[in-house]
Amino acid sequence: NKQDSTKSSSYTDFLDILLTARDEDGQGLTKLEIRNEVDTFLFEGHDTTASALSWILYSLAENPECQQKCQTEIDEILAGRETDDLEWSDLSHLEYLTMCIKEGMRLHAPVPGITRDITQDFELDDRVAPKGTQVIVNIWILNHMEKIWGPDHMKFKPERFSKERIDQIEHFQYVPFSAGPRNCIGQIFAMNEEKVVLTKLLRNFTFRLDPSHTVKRKISTVMRTQNGMYMFVEKRRPTIY
Structure with a gap:
């Protein structure tokens, strides 16, 4: 029983929301609807994030100068610590890594497209x-519209999301987590998860691509590859500050 009156404080978690949700007629979700919501949450919480991490690492391996900047930023934040575990307060200081994450999700679109059912007549032009x-x-096409991202839209350029430029991006021009009332419920968690995982990896390893292997995209529900993504992983010694 989650309603324990002896608790002095409580919080509302994901299952609480599903179990107590009511529509305008006071009707709650069925067991099947609750299960479907949980299935969606779990799917979106690992498959899409794994795709994003893989493609971001691919771009960092393809652009070693960007990878090195990320590693320098991480080394500076973790300097003098006994472990390479991030603190919650560190996440907001990973500015360049965040730029790389956002550019990686723009360039590769881990979720290439989403669908919506129109609930009322909708005028479009x-x-x-x-x-x-x-x-x-089609998020993939939106992320590669030349009139928005320029003729170099196929290049990995993290500076697109720098503090000086990010305000120039209109709200619905960049929607890796969808937008509006039905956007991704776990987008903040996903961003933090990507920061933590990439920090661990880049702190301890350097990645470079296998020049003999050409990576080809396979657009599906989640962006994948047709023939795998091959990289060389080298152990690195973090810079000590």
Whole structure:
């Protein structure tokens, strides 16, 4: 029983929200609907993040100068500590790594597209999408529109998300976690997870691509490869400050 009156304080977790959710008629979710929500949460919480991490590492291996900048930033933050474990307060200081994460998700689109069902007639320029229409938002194409990202949209450029430039990106031009009331419920967790995992990896290893292997994308529900992603991993000695 989660409703323990003896508790002096409590918090609302994901299952609490699902179990207590009610619509305008006071109707709650069925057991199947709750299970579907949990399945979605677990899927989005590991498969998409794993794809993002793989592609970000790919771009860092392809751009060693960016990888080295990330490693320098990480070494500076962890300097003088007995372990390479991040503190919660460290996450906001990984500025360049965050830029690389955002650019990696733009360039590679771990979730290439999303679908939405139109709940009322929707006007789009000179056309009307009637209620019940299923609309596909192609995030991959949005991330590579030349008029938004420029002619070098296929290049990995973390500075697109620098403090000086990020305000120039309009809200719906960059939606790796979707947007609006049905955006990804775990986007903050996913970003922090990526920071922690990449920090651990880059603190201890340097990655470089296998020049004999060409990576080819396979666009599906989650961005994958057709033929694998081969890298060489070298143990590194963190710089001591």
